[in-house]
Amino acid sequence: MGPGDGQDGAGRKELKLTPEAILSLVATVGALVAFLLMLEESIALRAGRDPMNNGVRSVVRRFPRAMYALAVVIGMLLGHLLWP
Secondary structure (H helix, E strand, O other): OOOOOOOOOOOOOOOOOOHHHHHHHHHHHHHHHHHHHHHHHHHHHHOOOOHHHHHHHHHHHHHHHHHHHHHHHHHHHHHHOOOO
């Protein structure tokens, strides 16, 4: 039984980057980063050293305007993707 009309033999589908797919990718990457930071913090605390979160916190506090601008850009992107 071969492929019928309109079907290709490999069964591939065209990749479509819809707003929902982009939002899902952003959320997945954010969750992965948060998980890795929590994992590193628990390992660092067990080993008795400072966690990487302290370094991230110091960078955010050192550049408040840049972090605010980044938050605004992320909010604009999410608002653009989620606006009905």
